[in-house]
Amino acid sequence: MAVQRSGSVPEPGYPFSAIVGQDQLRLSLILCAVHPGIGGVLVRGEKGTAKSTVVRALAALLPAVEDEDGSRPAKLVELPVGATEDRVVGSIDLEKVLRDGERAFQPGLLAAAHRGVLYVDEVNLLHDHLVDVLLDAAAMGRVHVERDGVSHSHPAQFVLVGTMNPEEGELRPQLLDRFGLAVEVTASRDVDVRMNVVRRRMNYERDPHAFAAEYRNEDIAVAEQILAARKILDDVVLSDKELRRIAALCASFDVDGMRADLVLARTASAHAAWRGASDVAEEDVRIAAELALPHRRRRDPFDEPGIDDKQLDDAMRDAAEQAEQQPDPDPDPDGGGGAPDPEAPDDASQSPSSDTQSSNSNEDSAQPPPPSGTGSEKQAGTPGAQFRARLLEVPGVGEGAPGRRSRSRSAHGRSVRPTVESGKGLHLVGTLFAAAEQQVVRGRTSGRLKLEPADLRGAIKEGREGNLIVFVVDASGSMAARDRLSAVTGAVLSLLRDAYQRRDKVAVITVRGTEAETVLPPTSSVDVAVTRLRKMKTGGRSPLAQGFLQARELVLRERVRDPLRRALVVALTDGRATGGTDPVGRARIAAGRIASDKIASVVVDCESGMVRLGLAADFAACLGGGYVALADLSAEQVAAVVRAAA
Secondary structure (H helix, E strand, O other), X not given: OOOOOOOOOOOOOOOHHHOOOOHHHHHHHHHHHHOHHHXXXXXXXXXOOOHHHHHHHHHOOOOOEEEOOEEEOOOEEEOOOOOOHHHHHEEEOHHHHHHHOOOOEEEOHHHHOOOOEEEEEOHHHOOHHHHHHHHHHHHHOEEEEEEOOEEEEEEOOXXXXXXXXXXXXXXXXXXXXXXXXXXXXXXXXXXXXXXXXHHHHHHHHHOHHHHHHHOHHHHHHHHHHHHHHHHHHHHOEOOHHHHHHHHHHXXXXXXXXXXXXXXXXXXXXXXXXXXXXXEOOHHHHHHHHHXXXXXXXXXXXXXXXXXXXXXXHHHHHHHHHHHOOOOOOOOOOOOOOOOOOOOOXXXXXXXXXXXXXXXXXXXOXXXXXXXXXXXXXXXXXXXXXXXXXHHOOOOOOEOOOXXXXXXXXXXXEEEEEEEOOOOOOEOXXXXXXXXXXXXXXXXXXOOOOOOOHHHOOEEEXXXXXXXXXXXXXXXXXXXXXXXXXXXXXXXXXXXXXXXXXXXXXXXXEEEEOOEEXXXXXXXXXXXXXHHHHHOOOOOOXXXXXXXXXXXXXXXXXXXXXXXXXXXXXXXXEOOOOOOXXXXXXXXHHHHHXXXXXXXXXXXXXXXXXXXXXXXXXXXXXXXXXXXXXXXXXXXXHHHHHHHHHO
């Protein structure tokens, strides 16, 4: 890397035109630069695929911004994953309050990104309520703040770009839909392409200024084309024929709501403007569909995203037939029952406080439908359908990573009240009110507010946390009967789906043969857990003691790495431990060790048939946790499990 000398010209960024490949990503960013109303781009891909490089390079190509201070370059504003809501949307200006006694608003990162690029790396790790705020602002072009006695609204038109590695966990489908476009990026397997990438990068590191100069003309041409497209965008004609094609495409892929139709219309118009056309054509609609539809087909966390070329070809052919038909002159004669506003905040855009309330009431009473093509879950039938794992939570109040399962108090929750003790940050309003009550006593008649250390109030913040869910799945011969294994698989899939929604980390340990195997170390990528589970081998003996010991070791190891994330061990077994000397006795001892380490647990009894030994219930008692029969996985039974575990 070239070293910048004191007083030298700042090192230029990597040129947009020098990026090799990633054509779809570059095009999606350009289209959002032409029409920010598209709603941003979600970039999903493995690490090391130049996601951040492309985004930063785009910012240098955006047209200059004209404001009260004159002309300035468009900004690239990066939003850290750990940012607070105050930092994102803005808050009361504490300096003015203390200095002048004047209540004023201090803008946040959304205001700073106006007419520029707002970049969120690892957006899948950002708190859900902050993602909602970002996407609402990107769709509506304004930020409305009503908090701390301040009412404020300001424009916030920006190109929103979120990047993520799917291996670190997915976004919820509701939030996926809020991104206008989504692109999958992978490293090329072509040797020549890979050589070209490395060569250009090394040339840039050797002499950034010379390398940037080499591609300056190409970058200028792209910037001028973006500016020209913006100028003609409002004049681009979207005919009824092409609008009908868009509606037919969205209907054929059975996407939810009307947001997809609107995004396709905006994207197709932006693409027509980008190529300098005055009318939207079929090619514009197809490209828009490639960018805007694949991620909207993913309704369940375990559905495969994407649309293959044949599917899109078939849909385009059917849409062409629809486009040639004459539109109904009066499609809604009653004048009512219209579609909801696609830009209005949906159920995923509630405030954290309402989100917390719904998680304790009806939020998850309607779980997503089972993923199509999952034979095991289809066979599982009733257990998977009845099970509502939202009630399965770790007892007490934790301070772990933000999530949606167990109660917690942390710096990432919602401020609920001030406290004279040290809280999670400063409760500003509480501090000001406490000081205001003492102003007469302190002799203040005007000017700055007189503050003293005794006025300071900490903030008590409450929310919910994600946990580490360790599945111990008995895959021995006694569990391998087709119906029983199907039911167990269905139950675990239901639990995994709930873990996905709750922002948990999961680990999977299987017990069979002569040992226990950690088939999935702790991860936030629940869909990887599903893939491993579907490949699970069965048969042989049941070394339950090893399974319990391995679960205990895994939890204790994770406590060192992440001491605030509480764990829940979920064991699915018939309890018939076999192998070695006194296998049941050794399993009881191993279970007792989990209990002595105060690790929350639940045993799901998978025993069936006429002869029942009741060993699973015995192990649940040794674990000091909850117990439920596989056939009775209903909301009432799970509630009893939680009470027993507490």
